[in-house]
Amino acid sequence: MPDSPKSGLTTRRGFLAAGLAAGGAGAVSAAQAAGDPAILEVKPWAQELGEGVDARPYGSPSEHEAHVVRRNVPWLTADPVSSVNFTPLHELDGIITPNGLCFERHHAGIAELDPAEYRLMINGLVDRPLVFTMQDLLRFPRVNKVHFLECAANSGMEWRGAQLNGCQFTHGMIHNVMYTGVMLRDILAEAGVKTSGTWLLPEGADASAMTRSIPMEKALDDCMVAFKMNGEALRPEQGYPVRLVVPGWEGNMWVKWLRRIEVGDQPWHHREETSKYTDLLGDGKARRFTWEMDAKSVITNPSPQAPITHGPGPMVLTGVAWSGRGTIPRVDVSIDGGANWVEARMDGPSLDKSMHRFYHDFVWDGKPMLLQSRAHDSTGYVQPTKDALRAVRGENSIYHNNGIQTWYVNEQGVAENVEVS
Amino acid sequence: MSKFLKATAVIALIAGPAAADTLGLGRAATPAEIAAWDIDIRPDGAGLPQGRGDVETGEEIFAEQCAYCHGDFGEGVDRWPVLAGGQGTLTAERPVKTIGSYWPYLSTVWDYVHRAMPFGNAQSLSDDEVYAITAYLLYANDLVDDDFELSHENFAETRLPNETNFFPDDRAESPVFIAREPCMSDCKPEVKITARAMVLDVTPETEGADLADEVVEVAAAPAFDAELAGAGEKVFKKCKACHQVGEGAKNKVGPHLNGIVGAALGARDGFRYSKALTARAGEGAVWDEAALDAFLTKPKAWLKGTKMAFAGLKKETDRAALIEYLKSQSQ
Numbered sequence: 001m002p003d004s005p006k007s008g009l010t011t012r013r014g015f016l017a018a019g020l021a022a023g024g025a026g027a028v029s030a031a032q033a034a035g036d037p038a039i040l041e042v043k044p045w046a047q048e049l050g051e052g053v054d055a056r057p058y059g060s061p062s063e064h065e066a067h068v069v070r071r072n073v074p075w076l077t078a079d080p081v082s083s084v085n086f087t088p089l090h091e092l093d094g095i096i097t098p099n100g101l102c103f104e105r106h107h108a109g110i111a112e113l114d115p116a117e118y119r120l121m122i123n124g125l126v127d128r129p130l131v132f133t134m135q136d137l138l139r140f141p142r143v144n145k146v147h148f149l150e151c152a153a154n155s156g157m158e159w160r161g162a163q164l165n166g167c168q169f170t171h172g173m174i175h176n177v178m179y180t181g182v183m184l185r186d187i188l189a190e191a192g193v194k195t196s197g198t199w200l201l202p203e204g205a206d207a208s209a210m211t212r213s214i215p216m217e218k219a220l221d222d223c224m225v226a227f228k229m230n231g232e233a234l235r236p237e238q239g240y241p242v243r244l245v246v247p248g249w250e251g252n253m254w255v256k257w258l259r260r261i262e263v264g265d266q267p268w269h270h271r272e273e274t275s276k277y278t279d280l281l282g283d284g285k286a287r288r289f290t291w292e293m294d295a296k297s298v299i300t301n302p303s304p305q306a307p308i309t310h311g312p313g314p315m316v317l318t319g320v321a322w323s324g325r326g327t328i329p330r331v332d333v334s335i336d337g338g339a340n341w342v343e344a345r346m347d348g349p350s351l352d353k354s355m356h357r358f359y360h361d362f363v364w365d366g367k368p369m370l371l372q373s374r375a376h377d378s379t380g381y382v383q384p385t386k387d388a389l390r391a392v393r394g395e396n397s398i399y400h401n402n403g404i405q406t407w408y409v410n411e412q413g414v415a416e417n418v419e420v421s
Numbered sequence: 422m423s424k425f426l427k428a429t430a431v432i433a434l435i436a437g438p439a440a441a442d443t444l445g446l447g448r449a450a451t452p453a454e455i456a457a458w459d460i461d462i463r464p465d466g467a468g469l470p471q472g473r474g475d476v477e478t479g480e481e482i483f484a485e486q487c488a489y490c491h492g493d494f495g496e497g498v499d500r501w502p503v504l505a506g507g508q509g510t511l512t513a514e515r516p517v518k519t520i521g522s523y524w525p526y527l528s529t530v531w532d533y534v535h536r537a538m539p540f541g542n543a544q545s546l547s548d549d550e551v552y553a554i555t556a557y558l559l560y561a562n563d564l565v566d567d568d569f570e571l572s573h574e575n576f577a578e579t580r581l582p583n584e585t586n587f588f589p590d591d592r593a594e595s596p597v598f599i600a601r602e603p604c605m606s607d608c609k610p611e612v613k614i615t616a617r618a619m620v621l622d623v624t625p626e627t628e629g630a631d632l633a634d635e636v637v638e639v640a641a642a643p644a645f646d647a648e649l650a651g652a653g654e655k656v657f658k659k660c661k662a663c664h665q666v667g668e669g670a671k672n673k674v675g676p677h678l679n680g681i682v683g684a685a686l687g688a689r690d691g692f693r694y695s696k697a698l699t700a701r702a703g704e705g706a707v708w709d710e711a712a713l714d715a716f717l718t719k720p721k722a723w724l725k726g727t728k729m730a731f732a733g734l735k736k737e738t739d740r741a742a743l744i745e746y747l748k749s750q751s752q
Contacts, residue, residue, distance in 0.1 A: 073625055078490070078500035079673065081661050082540070108537065109658065122447075123455050130447035131454065139446055161616035165624040190443050201461060207543045209536040211461060260458050268463050269526050271533040275518065278587065284511035286523075290590045304618070332605070337612035341605045370612060380600030392595050396516050400592075408614060417618035421611070 067091075070101060073169060076157070081109040082208075084151065086172030089298070089320065090306040095146070095176055095348050095355045099230055102175035104237045105151055108207035111257045115241040120187075120225070124201075124263035127192030134241060137227060140182040145224060145247070146354045148322045150174040150293050152250035152277055155401040158386070162406075162417040166305040170405060170417060171298040174322070176355035179245050181226030184219050188263070197263040201270075202244050205259035212253045213267035214246065218291075222247045222353075225258065248324030248353035249291040250399070252277055282394025293324035295383050296402035297331050297358070297375035308413030312366030318359045319344075323377035328356040330376040335362075337370030337406060337420040338385070344373070369409040370420055386419060460544075462532040466577040469531070473572035474553025476560040482550050483557050486539045486730055489663065489674040495519070495561045498674070505561035508582075521562025525584040527576065531555050539730070541662025645748040653746025656739045660731070666750045675729060682748045684708050697726030713747070714740050 061068065070085040077083040087103040104110075115134045123129040151173035157163050164170050193216070200219050204210035214223070224245035227234060234240040239256025246253045252272055267273070267289075279287040299319040302308045308315060317335075321328040327350050332341040344358035358373070375383040386403030408418040462468040484493060492498050495505030507517030516523075520530055535551045537543050546554070556571040559579070571579065592598060618624065657666070663674035670677035676689035687694045687702030694702070701724060706712065716723045717740045719733040734740045 071625060073623075075500075075623065079662070108540070108543065109661065121450050121454065121458055123450055123459055129450040129455055131450045132447040136446045140444065162618040163621055163623060165618040169624060190446055192443075203458070203461070207537065207541070209460075209543065211536075262459060262461065264463075266463065266465075268461055268532075269529055270461070271529050271537075274526060274529050274587075275520075275524050275533075280511060280516060280518070280523075282512065285586045285588060287590055287592070288587045290592065292590075292592075294592070304624075332603070337609070339607065339609045339612055341603075341608070370614075374603065381598060382601060382603050384597040388597050392597060408617075418614045419616040421609075421613040421615050 065091075068101065070103060070172075071168060073157075073164065082107050084153075084173060086168045087175050088168045088305075089172055089174075089300045090167050090303050092300070093318065093357070095320070095357050096230060097175035097177055097355075099177070099232065099235050099238070102149075102177065102229075102235070102238060103151070103173050105173070105251065106206070106208075106237070107210060110237045111204070111206035112236055113205060113241060113257055118241050118259075120242065120258060121260040122187065122191040122263070123260065125194040125197035125265060126188075126263050127194065128190070130191045132187070134227075137182055137187075137225065137242065140186050142180060143183055143224065144178055144180050145222075145245070146176065146178045146349070146351045147245060147247045148174055148176040148293075148353065148355045149245075149251045149254055150296075150322070150324075152252060152290070152293070152399040155296075155403070155405075156398045158403075158417075159390070159395045159397060159401055162419050165417050167298050167300050167303040167405070168305055171296075173251070174355070176320075176322070177229045178231070179224055179226035180228035180231070181224040181242075181245065184223040184225055184244070184261075187225055188219065188261075191263075193263055196265045199264045199267050201262040201264060201268050202253075202255040202258055203260040203262070204239075204255045205257040210252075210255050210272065211268065211270045212255060212272055213270065214253060216263075218246065218249070246291075248293060250277065250293060253291065277399060279393065279397040279399050281397065290400055291324075293322070294400060294402040295321070295323035295325070295328065295375045295377035295381050297321035297328075297373040297383060298405050299333070299371050299373050299407060302371070302409055302413065302415045303407050304415045304417055307415050308364065308409065311413070312364050314361070315364045316359060316361055317371065318357065319373050320355050320357060321373070321375040322353075322355045323375065323379075323381070324353060325381065326378035327352055327354075328375050328377055331356075331358040332374040332376070333358070333360040334372040334374075335369040338372050338404070341374065366411060368411060370418070371407040371409060371415075372404050374404055460532075460536055462528045462535070464526040464528045464577075466528065466573070469528070469573050469576055470548045471573045472548040472552050473570055473574075474549045474551070474556050475570040476553075476556045476565065476567050478550075479553035479555070479557025479560070482546075482554055486546070487554065489728070489730065490540060495558060504558055508562075511583075511586075519562065520558050520581065521564060523583050524581055525587050527555065527559070527579050527581055530558055531576075539662075541659065542730075542732070545732075644751070646745055647749070649742050649745040650749040651746075652738075653742035653744070653749075656734070656743040657746055659734070660743075663729075663731075666747065670750075678747055678750065680751050681708050682710065682713065682744065682751070695724075695726050695728040697724050698728075710744055713744050717743065 068088055068091040070087060072083060072085040084105040085103055087097055087101055118134045120132040154173035155170055158170055198216045200214045200216060201211055225242060226245045227242050229238060234243055242258045244255045244258050273288060279290050297319055299317060301318050317333065321331045331344040333344045334341045344360045346356060346358050348357040350356055383402060383404055389403045406418050406420050407415045409415045490498055490501035491504050497503035503517055503519055505519050505521055507519040507522035510517045510522060531551055534554055552571050556569055559565045560567060560569060664678050665671055665673055666678040670679050672689055672692040676692040685702060686706045686708060687698050717734050720727050720729045720731055
């Protein structure tokens with residue numbers, strides 16, 4: 001192992017190199033012949049006492065998981081204060097994203113609000129403009145919902161071809177979290193929306209004062225004002241103490257540090273729905289209000305950051321799929337670049353506008369593979385190829401790239417982001 | 422729904438704030454509170470305050486407050502947004518989407534500058550200043566002459582050229598949306614790799630463990646008051662828009678600040694300092710704590726002609742904390 005024993009930390013590269021070296025059957029039998037030191041030696045953790053209960057009042061992952069972190073792509077943006085980082089999808093399983101690994105997108109850094117000074121204002125075309133405190137919000141009937149949040153620009157760097165080598169970077173602007181909060185319609189009912197009120201403008205309390213126009217129909221349908229994620233308070237970087245949840249719609253609309261909701265009778269056409277988050281097509285015209293996130297999937301393992309380290313034989317291929325229009329009853333998987341497909345095995349909860357987990361358990365013959373996954377959502381929509389999308393959108397849309405991803409896996413199990421004919 | 426809401430509203434007028442069938446939570450928002458937060462502007466001019474500003478005034482404010490990131494003519498510095506030019510590029514291989522080439526409504530410019538700019542000092546501009554900057558941005562995009570004045574009176578009639586090229590979401594009508602049973606076997610005669618990410622090699626290297634080691638190392642030998650430095654780190658948020666400090670810090674809009682306490686003025690390689698600062702550096706001046714404190718109190722008073730647009734830190738406690746934090750970043 002290349003790592004110094006005192007650090008106790010395993011670098012990702014070191015881990016991969018060791019895994020690849022030990023991958024062959026020869027290495028395994030050698031260890032067996034000599035007897036496995038992992039068994040024959042008395043390990044410190046089997047002999048000495050560990051830390052007591054109060055050593056870690058807020059627990060954190062094992063030091064061996066230090067490589068499981070959000071990462072950014074520095075050249076993408078001018079400054080980390082207005083930037084994005086990415087969820088390490090290749091390190092996760094199941095459907096829930098741990099709070100500390102949910103990707104971040106800020107437009108003016110993380111606003112650090114004091115909940116004692118938190119206020120939510122409802123104004124505009126309402127009968128009673130109101131102000132709520134945190135305490136007030138906690139007195140509304142509460143609901144729990146699991147939803148994915150995907151940035152509309154997820155995979156946006158891949159429009160012109162395979163660019164970033166890892167599903168963290170190609171698909172990591174997504175997380176899937178159980179929210180606890182209040183239905184937005186219940187809060188609006190307190191203020192009494194006037195019949196002319198057809199649009200909402202949620203606004204953030206951060207230094208970008210983020211705003212988006214949302215049609216009333218969506219607000220009354222399934223939007224939430226949330227204060228918990230996965231059971232605990234929202235993280236500051238996810239909008240503590242209160243954020244908007246807009247299920248299935250582009251992440252930019254889920255206004256963090258939510259301080260105000262205005263009711264109006266037409267959209268506001270603010271910066272994030274004109275200059276940004278509009279989809280420029282090949283003919284120079286641009287789509288706007290492209291709110292729903294199309295069905296999409298990606299194989300998370302194996303993938304460029306998570307190569308096959310065990311050699312040929314039985315293996316688990318897994319990935320995630322989601323749709324802004326419903327559930328994912330089916331995912332197809334191909335190991336030959338889309339020539340032949342099999343249905344993957346769906347496992348775990350299938351919830352509306354939530355991430356779904358799929359597996360394909362098979363015996364790898366050690367030959368190179370071109371891995372693809374194809375999601376079907378509950379409306380019958382089938383995830384298209386990247387070329388099919390380019391044919392109708394051109395290459396300058398930036399947003400809403402839900403094309404089928406291909407990983408090339410070579411004989412050593414090393415994976416690469418590629419595109420195929 | 423709406424009928425129901427209307428009925429409750431009538432009752433509310435009679436019975437007071439807690440209408441029947443509502444929970445009666447929250448309290449009435451006062452007009453002053455609404456005015457403080459409700460600053461949004463619409464394309465029809467709704468929400469726009471009275472005021473005016475001309476191109477010439479706007480150019481001066483822009484040079485002072487905006488050009489560090491956006492360039493003197495809105496051409497953009499580094500990867501900060503380009504605001505001007507780009508007309509005729511929307512169908513090009515690399516479109517340049519600016520206010521003049523892409524944005525549909527002028528109200529978006531006014532609203533955004535007013536609510537979120539300058540970066541790191543949001544909502545500090547007066548209404549007239551926002552009018553002036555907006556007028557200058559129209560001029561920088563060749564949409565008005567240099568004697569143009571923008572006001573609440575002529576705002577709604579000032580249109581941007583790309584307004585009509587936006588249309589509502591029609592993805593559902595696209596061919597990729599047709600529900601179909603896709604091919605499952607022998608779907609292609611051959612499969613060839615057409616693009617490879619490794620050829621581009623733009624994926625960041627990641628070594629989380631190395632970083633963790635360095636954090637431990639720094640914490641081992643503090644030559645500063647850690648608590649005060651911690652408070653200073655919060656104050657540093659005001660500086661972050663332009664300055665980097667710490668591991669891997671680089672010159673941005675302002676020079677990087679690693680080891681700045683005790684360093685000579687104007688000593689960062691590759692940063693273009695103002696003439697004023699270069700002159701002071703020529704006198705052998707050093708950023709000792711007293712100099713930093715004076716500069717941070719009111720930058721333009723201490724160094725007339727400095728490029729630093731920051732207004733200053735009025736509180737002595739903030740300055741002391743910030744300097745302590747900078748001391749902690751001595752590498």
